[in-house]
Amino acid sequence: MHVSGFLKYRERENTDLDHSEWSGRDLTANLYLNWMPSETWSWFAGYNYLTDESDTHLCIPVMDG
Numbered sequence: 001m002h003v004s005g006f007l008k009y010r011e012r013e014n015t016d017l018d019h020s021e022w023s024g025r026d027l028t029a030n031l032y033l034n035w036m037p038s039e040t041w042s043w044f045a046g047y048n049y050l051t052d053e054s055d056t057h058l059c060i061p062v063m064d065g
Helices: none
Strands: 004-014 019-036 043-058
Touching: none
Parallel strands: none
Antiparallel strands: 004 019, 019 043
């Protein structure tokens, strides 16, 4: 039997722009199970989870005349 997993978290942002900025967060989790009871049978199961959040603040000046 073989079990493997993976977890990744990432935060990102950009504040270098003049009139806007944004930030975001990602979370990814994976879990896998592999079972081979004989040479003719094998079982495989997996689960993946992904969440993605992003925040954007934008300021656009509007001038009339």
